[in-house]
Amino acid sequence: MLSLVSIALPGGGAILFLPLHLHRMKYIIHHTQPHLRYITVETLFENIDNELIEIQMPAWRPGRYELSNFAKNVRNFVVEDSEGNLLPYMKVNKDLWQVQTLGADAIKITYEYFAATLDAGSTYTDAQLLYVNPVNCLMYETTKLNEECTLQINVDDSFTIACALPKSGKILTAENFDQLADSPFIASPNMQHSSFTLDEATHHIWVNGANTLDIEKFTRLVKQYTQEQVNIFGKFDATEYHYLIHLLPYSHRHGVEHKNSTVIVLGPGEEFNKEEKLNDLLAICSHELFHFWNVKRIRPAAMWPYNFAKENYSVLGYVYEGVTTYYGDYMLLRSGVLTFDAYSVEISKDLQRHFTNDGRYNYSVAESSFDTWLDGYTPGAPARKVSIYVEGMLAALIADVKIRTATKQKNSLDTVMSLLYQRFYLKNKGYTEKDYQEMLEETSGQDMQQYFKEIIWGKGNIEKYLPDTLATLGLQIEQSTSQHVYENVYGFKVIHVEGATIMNNCAPNSPADKMGLALGDVITGVNGKPITAETILDDVINQNSERKLQLTLKSILGERTVNLLADGNTYFSQYKLLKNQDATAEQKQFFEAWSKQAF
Numbered sequence: 001m002l003s004l005v006s007i008a009l010p011g012g013g014a015i016l017f018l019p020l021h022l023h024r025m026k027y028i029i030h031h032t033q034p035h036l037r038y039i040t041v042e043t044l045f046e047n048i049d050n051e052l053i054e055i056q057m058p059a060w061r062p063g064r065y066e067l068s069n070f071a072k073n074v075r076n077f078v079v080e081d082s083e084g085n086l087l088p089y090m091k092v093n094k095d096l097w098q099v100q101t102l103g104a105d106a107i108k109i110t111y112e113y114f115a116a117t118l119d120a121g122s123t124y125t126d127a128q129l130l131y132v133n134p135v136n137c138l139m140y141e142t143t144k145l146n147e148e149c150t151l152q153i154n155v156d157d158s159f160t161i162a163c164a165l166p167k168s169g170k171i172l173t174a175e176n177f178d179q180l181a182d183s184p185f186i187a188s189p190n191m192q193h194s195s196f197t198l199d200e201a202t203h204h205i206w207v208n209g210a211n212t213l214d215i216e217k218f219t220r221l222v223k224q225y226t227q228e229q230v231n232i233f234g235k236f237d238a239t240e241y242h243y244l245i246h247l248l249p250y251s252h253r254h255g256v257e258h259k260n261s262t263v264i265v266l267g268p269g270e271e272f273n274k275e276e277k278l279n280d281l282l283a284i285c286s287h288e289l290f291h292f293w294n295v296k297r298i299r300p301a302a303m304w305p306y307n308f309a310k311e312n313y314s315v316l317g318y319v320y321e322g323v324t325t326y327y328g329d330y331m332l333l334r335s336g337v338l339t340f341d342a343y344s345v346e347i348s349k350d351l352q353r354h355f356t357n358d359g360r361y362n363y364s365v366a367e368s369s370f371d372t373w374l375d376g377y378t379p380g381a382p383a384r385k386v387s388i389y390v391e392g393m394l395a396a397l398i399a400d401v402k403i404r405t406a407t408k409q410k411n412s413l414d415t416v417m418s419l420l421y422q423r424f425y426l427k428n429k430g431y432t433e434k435d436y437q438e439m440l441e442e443t444s445g446q447d448m449q450q451y452f453k454e455i456i457w458g459k460g461n462i463e464k465y466l467p468d469t470l471a472t473l474g475l476q477i478e479q480s481t482s483q484h485v486y487e488n489v490y491g492f493k494v495i496h497v498e499g500a501t502i503m504n505n506c507a508p509n510s511p512a513d514k515m516g517l518a519l520g521d522v523i524t525g526v527n528g529k530p531i532t533a534e535t536i537l538d539d540v541i542n543q544n545s546e547r548k549l550q551l552t553l554k555s556i557l558g559e560r561t562v563n564l565l566a567d568g569n570t571y572f573s574q575y576k577l578l579k580n581q582d583a584t585a586e587q588k589q590f591f592e593a594w595s596k597q598a599f
Contacts, residue, residue, distance in 0.1 A: 024147030037116035058308035066376035071095035120254040135181035164260035209247035211269035228335035257291030287328030295320035304430030317369025322392010358383040365391035474583030491571035499533035507571040525552030
């Protein structure tokens with residue numbers, strides 16, 4: 001007969017747990033105070049045999065390689081023994097507590113967690129939703145990371161709980177804290193659900209939020225690109241996979257990968273009956289599914305295992321995010337989910353981000369990966385760094401075409417990713433940059449030293465390789481002028497904040513640059529006319545046929561006037577990926593082998 005452990009709850013009542021020897025860390029999340037955006041978390045630590053134990057809250061979450069300091073959301077932290085007696089503790093740093101057990105073999109920690117952000121990596125509560133990323137809000141005993149965990153979700157019986165973890169009623173079970181931390185859930189009475197089976201795995205699609213999505217069509221398309229991804233690796237290493245999708249009433253775009261699930265947050269929900277918005281949802285879903293292999297299984301040695309308490313520095317963001325960005329869209333093309341024209345729309349966005357960011361001349365993609373821990377995912381200092389997603393995607397495209405060319409399409413970047421999966425993940429270890437380079441060289445039969453020197457660690461060299469890479473595929477980049485005359489003629493960009501027109505970017509060696517337009521300058525007048533919130537800057541500029549531009553600027557230094565004169569050059573061009581209508585038969589053949597679509 002099994003004996004149960006009873007833990008008293010504040011205000012009366014009790015929670016019954018299974019025998020002590022079965023679980024080390026047990027969690028309960030209460031859907032309380034949703035109007036104040038607080039949830040209540042209880043944790044039971046069992047079988048304690050030390051006088052002093054350490055309790056850690058994660059400082060970051062996998063999928064976003066920056067410190068988030070989740071402990072800032074904790075209030076009313078209380079530590080008790082199984083009899084309800086308070087135990088002494090001391091907070092020794094921002095997210096680590098030391099607890100004196102005073103001989104107790106089980107302790108309970110209770111606190112409230114502020115859950116007010118609804119994005120793909122956060123925790124959020126309202127009257128109709130409890131959405132939790134456990135890595136945000138659950139603590140662990142530092143010596144018990146490998147012990148089995150349970151999570152009890154106390155929500156109304158009308159709520160459905162969607163999660164990748166095994167579930168019995170309202171209780172989830174995880175093999176260890178890493179699995180629990182990596183398993184977000186949505187609990188809501190209003191979710192749509194769809195599923196399909198592929199490679200003996202059931203793929204669940206959960207959608208929360210008002211929307212116009214055709215979920216049956218979406219499910220068919222998801223299955224289509226999933227098959228293409230599975231073909232690369234030969235198997236789907238899970239029995240279930242869950243898409244946890246929030247469709248919001250306002251504009252938003254975010255996705256986060258997990259070992260057996262992903263969270264997607266997009267909006268506005270009313271626009272998913274439009275092809276472009278549906279394609280955007282498919283693009284982010286395909287990206288996150290590729291992470292099922294690339295980073296959730298094929299993982300850098302620096303993150304094997306994850307250390308939740310501090311930075312996990314790695315220069316390999318061009319693989320775990322860059323290669324994934326490449327394959328996210330590429331799988332939609334290769335599976336036939338997207339036509340080339342639709343694929344071009346997605347890639348052209350990344351090309352625009354690449355060419356607009358002068359940080360590519362100042363910092364390599366490898367250095368930028370390391371520094372996500374320094375300044376996160378914000379633009380930061382202008383033109384200092386690059387995006388590991390964009391530059392990594394272009395680096396992956398160049399590598400893929402290089403391998404295919406060298407081996408006459410026998411091998412590709414597919415081969416590299418499959419080898420990484422077999423030789424590292426399946427052998428329970430992480431890979432290094434040296435390992436990745438060796439995989440590229442083995443697969444291509446080429447020396448990749450120059451590739452790493454110029455593309456991965458170099459600055460501003462992608463433009464040297466991109467034209468030939470695209471030409472091999474029968475593709476080219478079309479460059480056109482910006483629709484804004486102040487951008488393409490004078491070389492500056494503006495943003496509009498609370499009715500003010502503010503200079504926020506300046507092209508090097510442009511008329512604006514040479515005349516010293518400064519970041520943050522407020523434009524108050526153009527050609528002697530005052531600027532208001534309703535003013536269309538281009539219209540005022542175009543009234544002067546000589547294209548002479550006089551700007552009145554206001555800053556902390558006071559007001560000044562500058563005169564800009566067009567120099568015949570163009571700035572802030574627009575970029576679009578197109579098929580070359582004069583492509584040779586060889587180029588068309590290469591494209592068709594690469595894309596699995598007719599040229």
